[in-house]
Amino acid sequence: MSNSYTLHISGAPPEWFDKLYELATQLPTHTLTTGDAPTVEAASALYDRVTPDAKHLLRLAVQGNGRALGADFREQRGEGRLNGATTSLARATRTLTSQGNWPSSIPAVLTSTKAGPEGWRKTHAFHMPAALVPVFRTAIHQHDKGGAGAQSIVGHLADVYMKAGHAPQDATEYAQEFLELHADDLAAWLAHRAASST
Structure with missing residues (x-):
């Protein structure tokens, strides 16, 4: 015997859905899907x-x-x-x-x-x-x-923009634009720094 149900529930607290899922997974034989993970x-x-x-x-x-x-x-x-x-x-x-x-x-x-x-x-x-x-x-x-990967640098630079008063979404965009605009200069600086330290 197989039954299939689709539930649309609004207004329930999030913990309620976890309890429902937990209850459904306790059935002896079941297939339960919650969508793509x-x-x-x-x-x-x-x-x-x-x-x-x-x-x-x-x-x-x-x-x-x-x-x-x-x-x-x-x-x-x-x-x-x-x-x-x-x-x-x-x-x-x-x-x-x-x-x-x-x-x-x-x-x-x-x-x-x-x-x-x-x-x-x-x-x-x-x-x-x-x-x-x-x-x-x-x-x-x-x-x-990953430490100081590109996204980590964007995050740190976005923090600087936010401290300067920019909205969070603008700060991230400005940080990405800055790094794209100055990528060659930053690469040259890193190469010079690496050569100087040897």
């Missing part, structure tokens, strides 16, 4: 495209096993920066989806739990689906191992 490469591509604040929010979600508290983000990164982080994540997800590099079945990496005890206008927490946590954990680990 992104690869570590896709998660890395998304991670590399987002602003430093969005990277921090993803890290909080991975460290919290799928839950990032808005209060923790605000305490560590400052008030008023959460909107830029979520906008960056949404844009990167849409871009990668339109390019065919991110599964369309996962339209959002993080889902807001809406207002919490901090106030009606402040997001209480973000939820990352349990299946994405190990994928992003690996992607972030690989990113950290």
